[in-house]
Amino acid sequence: MRFTPTALAGAFLIDIAPVEDERGLFARTVCDDEFARHGLVGRFVQQSVSWNPYAGTLRGLHFQMTPHQEIKLVRVTRGAVFDAIVDLRTDSPTYGKTFHTELSAANRRQLYIPAGMAHGFQSLQADTEVLYQMSTPFNPASARGLRWDDAALAIPWPACRERIMSGRDRSLPLLHQLPAPDSLA
Numbered sequence: 001m002r003f004t005p006t007a008l009a010g011a012f013l014i015d016i017a018p019v020e021d022e023r024g025l026f027a028r029t030v031c032d033d034e035f036a037r038h039g040l041v042g043r044f045v046q047q048s049v050s051w052n053p054y055a056g057t058l059r060g061l062h063f064q065m066t067p068h069q070e071i072k073l074v075r076v077t078r079g080a081v082f083d084a085i086v087d088l089r090t091d092s093p094t095y096g097k098t099f100h101t102e103l104s105a106a107n108r109r110q111l112y113i114p115a116g117m118a119h120g121f122q123s124l125q126a127d128t129e130v131l132y133q134m135s136t137p138f139n140p141a142s143a144r145g146l147r148w149d150d151a152a153l154a155i156p157w158p159a160c161r162e163r164i165m166s167g168r169d170r171s172l173p174l175l176h177q178l179p180a181p182d183s184l185a
């Protein structure tokens with residue numbers, strides 16, 4: 001695997017190093033030792049899938065509050081997404097900064113998201129499926145979110161004819177409205 005640090009401390013792009021032959025390819029996507037050599041956690045306790053039948057579906061920006069904040073490893077197994085993260089760690093040099101990338105079944109790229117970040121994506125194709133691995137179990141009571149279109153974040157979400165979102169996501173708070181840092185990721 002190839003690990004590329006992003007502009008946000010602790011967040012990495014992980015690309016496969018495929019072994020190819022006449023049958024196709026084989027590639028490792030998670031390895032505890034290799035992750036540890038890059039200072040990353042390679043053990044996950046939950047794996048989830050998100051299916052998005054329509055392009056323009058936007059989920060997020062979500063995170064879990066302390067002490068349930070999650071490390072997430074995200075990849076796309078069908079279709080493609082515009083994937084975005086926000087650093088919510090108030091002690092981080094990149095607090096309030098964002099990073100985005102395209103994850104797709106074609107590029108087989110993964111995004112490693114450290115604890116303390118909000119995550120969201122917009123599907124770029126119909127029938128897009130996203131696979132997540134989480135380091136911490138889902139804790140509904142600590143699930144929180146951040147508005148996708150917060151001008152303070154200025155995430156360049158791709159234009160689309162109709163953006164499909166949940167009512168909850170449409171009404172999430174802005175960054176400056178989030179509770180005090182001690183209750184945040």
Ligand SMILES: Cc1cn([C@H]2C[C@H](O)[C@@H](COP(=O)(O)OP(=O)(O)O[C@H]3O[C@H](C)C(=O)[C@H](O)[C@H]3O)O2)c(=O)[nH]c1=O
Nearest residue numbers: 048050059060061062063072119120121132138139166
């Ligand atoms: C996340 C999650 C949700 N649920 C239940 C709760 C709801 O009844 C239903 C849909 O939940 P939600 O609308 O929060 O699903 P998404 O909007 O896809 O949320 C995810 O999308 C953003 C982009 C993420 O990064 C998170 O992994 C996750 O928050 O599944 C579970 O039972 N377990 C879970 O781990």
